[in-house]
Amino acid sequence: MTLELDRLHKTFDDFTALDRISLTVEGSEFVCLLGPSGCGKTTLLRIIAGLLTQDSGRLLLDGKDLSAVPARERGFGIVFQSYSLFPNMTVAENIGYGMRIRKAERAKIAARVAELLELIKLPHLADRLPYQLSGGQQQRVALARAVAVDPRLILLDEPLSALDAKVRADLRVEIRELQRRLGIPTVMVTHDQEEAMMLSDRIVCMNAGRIEQVGAPQDLYLRPATKFVADFMGSSNLLPTDWVRDAMPALMNSRPDGADADYLACLRPEHVRLQPLDAGEARVVDVTFLGNISRTKVAWKGRELMVQTGHVGGVAPGAAVAVSVDAAGCGWVRA
Amino acid sequence: MSIAAVEVAERSGFRLRRAGNDRLLIAAAIALPCLALLIFFVFPLAMMLRRSLVADDGSIGFANYVALARTPGILKATLNSLTLGLATTAVCLVLGFVLAYTMTRTRVPGARIISAVLALPMLAPSLVLGLGLIFLLGRNGLISGMLGKRIDIYGLPGLLIADVLYALPQAVLILKAALAHADARYYDAAEVMGAGRWRQFFDITLPNVKFGLLSAGFVVFTVTITDFGNAAVIGGDYAVLATEIYNQVTGQMKFGIGAVVGLLLLAPTGIAVYIERVAAQRQFGGGAEGAVPPQLSFVPARDVPLSIVTGLATLSVLAVIGVVIYASFMRLWPYRLTFTLKHYDITLSGGYAPLWTSLLVSVVAASVGTFLLFALVYGIRRLPSLPAKIVYLVATMPVGVPGLVLGLSYIFAFNIAGSPLSVLYGSALLLALCNFYHYHTQGFLTMVTGMRAVPPALEEAATCLGSGAGEVLANVIIPVMTPTLISVFFFLFMRSMVTLSAVIFLVTPSLGIAAVSVMRLDEAGFVSQAAAFSTCIMLVVCAAALAMQLALKWLAARGGRR
Ligand SMILES: Nc1ncnc2c1ncn2[C@@H]1O[C@H](COP(=O)(O)OP(=O)(O)O)[C@@H](O)[C@H]1O
Ligand SMILES: [Mg+2]
Numbered sequence A: 001m002t003l004e005l006d007r008l009h010k011t012f013d014d015f016t017a018l019d020r021i022s023l024t025v026e027g028s029e030f031v032c033l034l035g036p037s038g039c040g041k042t043t044l045l046r047i048i049a050g051l052l053t054q055d056s057g058r059l060l061l062d063g064k065d066l067s068a069v070p071a072r073e074r075g076f077g078i079v080f081q082s083y084s085l086f087p088n089m090t091v092a093e094n095i096g097y098g099m100r101i102r103k104a105e106r107a108k109i110a111a112r113v114a115e116l117l118e119l120i121k122l123p124h125l126a127d128r129l130p131y132q133l134s135g136g137q138q139q140r141v142a143l144a145r146a147v148a149v150d151p152r153l154i155l156l157d158e159p160l161s162a163l164d165a166k167v168r169a170d171l172r173v174e175i176r177e178l179q180r181r182l183g184i185p186t187v188m189v190t191h192d193q194e195e196a197m198m199l200s201d202r203i204v205c206m207n208a209g210r211i212e213q214v215g216a217p218q219d220l221y222l223r224p225a226t227k228f229v230a231d232f233m234g235s236s237n238l239l240p241t242d243w244v245r246d247a248m249p250a251l252m253n254s255r256p257d258g259a260d261a262d263y264l265a266c267l268r269p270e271h272v273r274l275q276p277l278d279a280g281e282a283r284v285v286d287v288t289f290l291g292n293i294s295r296t297k298v299a300w301k302g303r304e305l306m307v308q309t310g311h312v313g314g315v316a317p318g319a320a321v322a323v324s325v326d327a328a329g330c331g332w333v334r335a
Numbered sequence B: 001m002s003i004a005a006v007e008v009a010e011r012s013g014f015r016l017r018r019a020g021n022d023r024l025l026i027a028a029a030i031a032l033p034c035l036a037l038l039i040f041f042v043f044p045l046a047m048m049l050r051r052s053l054v055a056d057d058g059s060i061g062f063a064n065y066v067a068l069a070r071t072p073g074i075l076k077a078t079l080n081s082l083t084l085g086l087a088t089t090a091v092c093l094v095l096g097f098v099l100a101y102t103m104t105r106t107r108v109p110g111a112r113i114i115s116a117v118l119a120l121p122m123l124a125p126s127l128v129l130g131l132g133l134i135f136l137l138g139r140n141g142l143i144s145g146m147l148g149k150r151i152d153i154y155g156l157p158g159l160l161i162a163d164v165l166y167a168l169p170q171a172v173l174i175l176k177a178a179l180a181h182a183d184a185r186y187y188d189a190a191e192v193m194g195a196g197r198w199r200q201f202f203d204i205t206l207p208n209v210k211f212g213l214l215s216a217g218f219v220v221f222t223v224t225i226t227d228f229g230n231a232a233v234i235g236g237d238y239a240v241l242a243t244e245i246y247n248q249v250t251g252q253m254k255f256g257i258g259a260v261v262g263l264l265l266l267a268p269t270g271i272a273v274y275i276e277r278v279a280a281q282r283q284f285g286g287g288a289e290g291a292v293p294p295q296l297s298f299v300p301a302r303d304v305p306l307s308i309v310t311g312l313a314t315l316s317v318l319a320v321i322g323v324v325i326y327a328s329f330m331r332l333w334p335y336r337l338t339f340t341l342k343h344y345d346i347t348l349s350g351g352y353a354p355l356w357t358s359l360l361v362s363v364v365a366a367s368v369g370t371f372l373l374f375a376l377v378y379g380i381r382r383l384p385s386l387p388a389k390i391v392y393l394v395a396t397m398p399v400g401v402p403g404l405v406l407g408l409s410y411i412f413a414f415n416i417a418g419s420p421l422s423v424l425y426g427s428a429l430l431l432a433l434c435n436f437y438h439y440h441t442q443g444f445l446t447m448v449t450g451m452r453a454v455p456p457a458l459e460e461a462a463t464c465l466g467s468g469a470g471e472v473l474a475n476v477i478i479p480v481m482t483p484t485l486i487s488v489f490f491f492l493f494m495r496s497m498v499t500l501s502a503v504i505f506l507v508t509p510s511l512g513i514a515a516v517s518v519m520r521l522d523e524a525g526f527v528s529q530a531a532a533f534s535t536c537i538m539l540v541v542c543a544a545a546l547a548m549q550l551a552l553k554w555l556a557a558r559g560g561r562r
Helices: A041-049 A091-101 A106-119 A135-147 A165-182 A193-199 A217-222 A227-232 A241-247 A249-254 B003-053 B063-070 B074-105 B111-123 B127-137 B142-147 B156-180 B184-192 B197-208 B210-226 B229-234 B241-251 B255-264 B266-281 B300-328 B353-380 B385-395 B403-414 B420-424 B428-438 B440-452 B456-464 B469-498 B514-523 B527-561
Strands: A002-012 A015-026 A030-034 A056-061 A076-079 A153-157 A186-190 A202-207 A210-215 A237-240 A263-267 A272-276 A282-289 A294-300 A303-309 A320-325 A330-334 B330-332 B336-339
Touching (some): A015 A210, A030 A041, A030 A193, A041 A076, A041 A153, A041 B184, A076 A135, A076 B184, A106 A135, A135 A153, A135 A165, A165 A193, A186 A193, A193 A217, A202 A217, A210 A217, A210 A227, A227 A237, A227 A330, A237 A303, A241 A249, A294 A320, B003 B063, B003 B385, B003 B403, B003 B428, B003 B469, B063 B074, B074 B111, B074 B156, B074 B210, B074 B300, B111 B156, B111 B300, B111 B469, B127 B156, B127 B229, B127 B300, B127 B514, B127 B527, B156 B210, B156 B229, B156 B300, B184 B197, B197 B210, B210 B241, B210 B266, B229 B241, B229 B514, B241 B255, B300 B330, B353 B385, B353 B428, B353 B514, B353 B527, B385 B440, B403 B420, B420 B428, B428 B440, B428 B469, B440 B469, B469 B527, B514 B527
Parallel strands (some): A076 A153
Antiparallel strands (some): A002 A056, A202 A210, A237 A263, A263 A330, A272 A320, A282 A294, A282 A320, A294 A303
């Protein structure tokens, strides 16, 4: 299966929600659309589903244009954030709904529903109504309902964000396992970078209706292409060229050509090290204890750097330290 | 004792005194409305139950029930009422659903105009619709004249149309509320799963308004079988229960039979209330926070037929009410259609006096009602949960008691020789109270909703700043509640101006009310004067509706500036 988005454009009145989005989803990969709230993720997902039409651009499934195919004929499965189980149908009826529409035989439907209930570990809840389920259970059922008809593509719109942390973590693992087992290509929308990194084969990082960067989670984290991605994917030190030239000349080797103002060095806190040293030029400003690690803020050469440390003795606010960096861990991003 | 200690003692004494006052205020707020609810709602129904079991000769038993079964005509009237009720309900549900759906789920323009027109029947006594039908389709009807042939509108057909037009707006209101709870995500999910429009309609839309349909059905059915005005005006020979009971009780003084019928008429609403309770328990999904309203689109194959039906229904209501106003200014309907005001010179004895009585009754009902309801809702929040639940239950019960039944029960409670309460019988005050308790539930629920809007944090903050209950009431609760108080006041006023079925049993020759006058004028053959009198009632009620809108707008504007 290949889903191809070609310069999709969507405006609401004067507001550009999607700005020429091009993207290809292939094989049975798990793709996350990641970005802050309001950046157009849902809009993009709804266009893929056929619930919304784009202003311009093409949407191709295995080379065939989908523009004229209504949502109900695309054969996709979808799960929303919450409240999308039909309130008047039992769990089993919800899961079997797609097959009933396709006029499958009763026995076949029953078998498939039983199989899926087993898969989502809720076989005892077949006859409950949605309002009698917890949020996590509802989302499991919604997932089962979406995959019941062997969809060509699964679409998930923030399926976990209405759940509390523990349930969310469990369900995250389950979604991943289910997707792997079924091998159905999946596009999921989320604003949670941790979730995206755990689940995706590829992340599509979006901002203000545009794609900032597409790549494997490691790529986006270690080699962010833009300042936005660097910022959004975990914390980082973003350092201007002239300061780097002076303070960390070793990093200049990897810098792409371009005017000083074009690029910023992106240095993750874990790639900076501190050494307690009386003669050190840097001063510890603040230490935040985070359990297994600490976040230490140091003032050095007129800037503050965020550093991730283990429990180093002698690093306390006011202490003098020496700073060294791991040049290999530094990337350059467009400002 | 040090000075500081004296000060503390004084202050705590002051606190104690004030706490005492607070408790008194709250106790009064609970006791007064509860007592009134007992006397003017629970007591009459209990008396009716008792009376149904006491035969005319004083023996206790089911003699009245037997007598009822043996009364000639009752069986026929009951069957007629059932037929009429079921037919009206069926038509109202289909038509009401179409209208409500058109207004909430399609892009058909004019929803506001439709709402405005549909509000008209509620601003007039029910019999105005019967009257209007007669002007259009009766022996001397406009349309009958144009067609050049006699249409026999009296009897079942006329009653059916009049009752449909009367009950339709109420059905539409309920169904609109039910349909408004849509969540686009159900439809999106179904769409992606491959469901077509009809499938979505039958699998999502209909099941989710199931209880709305049931509840609308029962409201229409009850309104129809207990409506008095249309049966009197356009019923012809088609005897129905409401008029039959009226004749038995006020004509032949058969109170025992009246009590039995009153009790039997509680059954349908009893079932309706039970269903609503079940519905409330199984209230799923609807109105969940974060619900996404569906995107409305224009679908010609669906919207064109819908708008035709909606347009026709709206036009019918408008025509039937409009013709009453029009005819009231015409010299001799339908032969000499020239303008005159002569029908406004009411020749029936008493003239416009009943209108003024109605006005007085309505103002009293609205004032007393608003005050008592506010006190009740204020007090109920400070009750422990079990008593609060009981009071809540009783306060919401009157909706299950048709006006006809309530009016009947007042006879058994207040028309007893020797009882101290009988001084009320024949007074405008009793009419006012009857009207208030007839519409108690709606007012109460509005008030409860309004009270929920009072932020508890604000109240607590005021209390922590040292306000007593009285000050919290004056500074926090009443300002927030003002729009609600206004709405409840005008609601009670307007209902009280037009209702007939409850008070028909309480009017006396010396104490007439407006809607009864219309009926008497019609009976006496002064149809144009009946139209003129109806127009006056509608004028008063419309003025009240307008006053309410203006007051609420003014309040909103003032609130906006603050
Ligand atoms: N139907 C609509 N009409 C107008 N604006 C819309 C509509 N749907 C979404 N938008 C706007 O488009 C932008 C992107 O929305 P959305 O795709 O829902 O964002 P996300 O899912 O990334 O949070 C938002 O600014 C939103 O306000
Ligand atoms: Mg979204």
